[in-house]
Amino acid sequence: MNKEKPVIGITMGDPVGIGPEIIVGALEHSDLSKICTPVVLGDNEMMTKAIEFTQSPLKLNLIKTPQQAMPSPGIINLIALSQLPVETLAPGRPTATTGKAMIDYIDTAVEMAQKNTIHAMVTCPITKTAMKLAGSRFHGHTELIAHATKTTNYAMMLAGETLKVVLVTIHVPLSRVSDLLSVENILKTIRITAHSLKQRFGIAHPAVAVAGLNPHAGEDSLFGPEERDLITPAMDLARKEGINVSGPHPPDTLFFHAAQGKYHGVVCMYHDQGLIPFKMIHFHDGVNTTLGLPIIRTSVDHGTAYDIAWQGIAGHESLIQAIKMAALQAKNRCGT
Numbered sequence: 001m002n003k004e005k006p007v008i009g010i011t012m013g014d015p016v017g018i019g020p021e022i023i024v025g026a027l028e029h030s031d032l033s034k035i036c037t038p039v040v041l042g043d044n045e046m047m048t049k050a051i052e053f054t055q056s057p058l059k060l061n062l063i064k065t066p067q068q069a070m071p072s073p074g075i076i077n078l079i080a081l082s083q084l085p086v087e088t089l090a091p092g093r094p095t096a097t098t099g100k101a102m103i104d105y106i107d108t109a110v111e112m113a114q115k116n117t118i119h120a121m122v123t124c125p126i127t128k129t130a131m132k133l134a135g136s137r138f139h140g141h142t143e144l145i146a147h148a149t150k151t152t153n154y155a156m157m158l159a160g161e162t163l164k165v166v167l168v169t170i171h172v173p174l175s176r177v178s179d180l181l182s183v184e185n186i187l188k189t190i191r192i193t194a195h196s197l198k199q200r201f202g203i204a205h206p207a208v209a210v211a212g213l214n215p216h217a218g219e220d221s222l223f224g225p226e227e228r229d230l231i232t233p234a235m236d237l238a239r240k241e242g243i244n245v246s247g248p249h250p251p252d253t254l255f256f257h258a259a260q261g262k263y264h265g266v267v268c269m270y271h272d273q274g275l276i277p278f279k280m281i282h283f284h285d286g287v288n289t290t291l292g293l294p295i296i297r298t299s300v301d302h303g304t305a306y307d308i309a310w311q312g313i314a315g316h317e318s319l320i321q322a323i324k325m326a327a328l329q330a331k332n333r334c335g336t
């Protein structure tokens, strides 16, 4: 690899979502080509349409392999993997065909990253609905990529300058969270958080905070047993391994202190516990990244935004940050 300028594969995401237009926006309005060579895996006609309707001066450079990518600004290197029936598609209306195409972009990027023909992958948003329409058994990128890379020990981190949150449970009904928590999966998440903060984010001595599940972190188990029976034992084991971990913290105050810089990362028990405070701060510039994979995968932190897709008003800052993070981590050869 040219360590100075890694090749970054960007999957186009759901064709009827905001993926195509934010790719155009991100590659047009930033100097990403100075730090990496972006290669889009997607659809020729959809990307052509996105360039036209955003009136972008960018030109498509159709290539077959990442090695053929041109490292210059002003172009979008595109590996066309689908030939979508564009005239039959409507913004915000996924079909089995669009679902299969977006999965193909991801599968191909994973293969390329494993073969090191790209040095990191960045994903544009997909929907769980489109995954289902395409017959996939996975909810999202995280589970699909973990499966494809045979990774069992992985976690979802949402990362921004101010706040980094990592989830013990991800896409599960709230009513099942308590049953799905265990000493083992809380410990695994604490470990992977501490490890990744060191390896991927260069924090030599990370301070990891752990959120309680219940109001006031259970308040001596008055409001629930999870802190006493699961979270505290997991933290004790983590401490024995030398991890600087604190908690279980009352979730209502923890994120304020984390955002003030008191902790480098926060382990959260469920999706919205972490993502609500995260998006309050990092809605526009947050990055979703999968920890524990043998490859580097970052993503936008938002979804397909069907309500505004193909209107040219979607923000592309999160994608810019996701590409920058991928490029930096690829340059530092950090993949875990």
Ligand SMILES: NC(=O)C1=CN([C@@H]2O[C@H](COP(=O)(O)OP(=O)(O)OC[C@H]3O[C@@H](n4cnc5c(N)ncnc54)[C@H](O)[C@@H]3O)[C@@H](O)[C@H]2O)C=CC1
Residues within 6 Å of the ligand: 018, 123, 124, 125, 126, 127, 128, 129, 140, 141, 288, 299, 300, 301, 302, 303, 304, 305, 306, 307, 308, 313, 314, 315, 316
């Ligand atoms: N990385 C990924 O692939 C992600 C996928 N999703 C999926 O996306 C689908 C839709 O999820 P929602 O909960 O509706 O979240 P969403 O992020 O798509 O939209 C929520 C609200 O934020 C707005 N929004 C989102 N991104 C925006 C942007 N870049 N610029 C301006 N406004 C933006 C939307 O217009 C909408 O009003 C779901 O299937 C979800 O699972 C959600 C998050 C991440």
Ligand SMILES: NCC(=O)COP(=O)(O)O
Residues within 6 Å of the ligand: 126, 139, 140, 141, 142, 143, 275, 288, 299
């Ligand atoms: N809320 C985050 C999200 O839904 C993204 O999931 P994934 O596609 O990164 O697995």
